[in-house]
Amino acid sequence: MIHSDDTHVADRFLGGKLLIATPMIGDPRFDRSVILMCDHSDEHAMGIMINKPVSGLRLPELFDQLGIDTDIEAPDRAVMLGGPVERDRGFVLHSNDFAADGSTLPVSEGIGLTATKDILEAIASSHPPRRSVLALGYAGWGPGQLEDELTANAWLVADPDEALIFGDGNEDKWEKALAIIGISPEHLSSLSGHA
DSSP, rough: OOOEEEEHHOOOOOOOOOEEEOGGGGOOOGTTTTTEEEESSSSSSEEESSSSSEEEEEEEHHHHHHTTOSSSSOOEEEEEEEOOEEHHHHEEEEEOOOOOOEOOOOOEEEEEEOSSSSHHHHHHHHSSOEEEEEEEEEEEEEHHHHHHHTTOOEEEOOOOHHHHHOSSSSGGHHHHHHHHOOOOOOHHHHTTTTO
8 A cells, every 4th residue: 555655656656557659769669669667666667568569470480489389279469579678588468367476577457467488378278368468578777767768758658558558550559559648649740849
């Protein structure tokens, strides 16, 4: 339970929130990106980009490469580029109907993050989590780095939206994330020249 004295501390951490890149981002790797923040503290921040598919890699191919036996036909979904850190490691955002003891990090109400083989085996089973998205790598920030980027207006913050996080149409997720907070892409473009 958060005490009234601690409310400002909880409010400044963005675990479970969406970060939406603005034209001020200044890093082409994150241009028009939407990131679900999985963990945020004074020491670090970590999130998964949810709208940038890895070119030419689908879930069935990845399961074949990893030798994951499937009880069912693996869903033909894109594998996301979660971020530039540890790109050879898989991270799965999933609905809370799956949890691996000691391995699943609760991200927000209804969403968890698991980075062990358990979640891949669950997705390949006849009882997969209701929703999931697999990403390679993650976005990471050191102490104060994300806060500096927020101050520089590189990111907008929105509440998580399960349909957006797990839905298809990756090319539209940036616009849809902006719509959650009532901003049109045209409005951002006009502001980018007025720092």
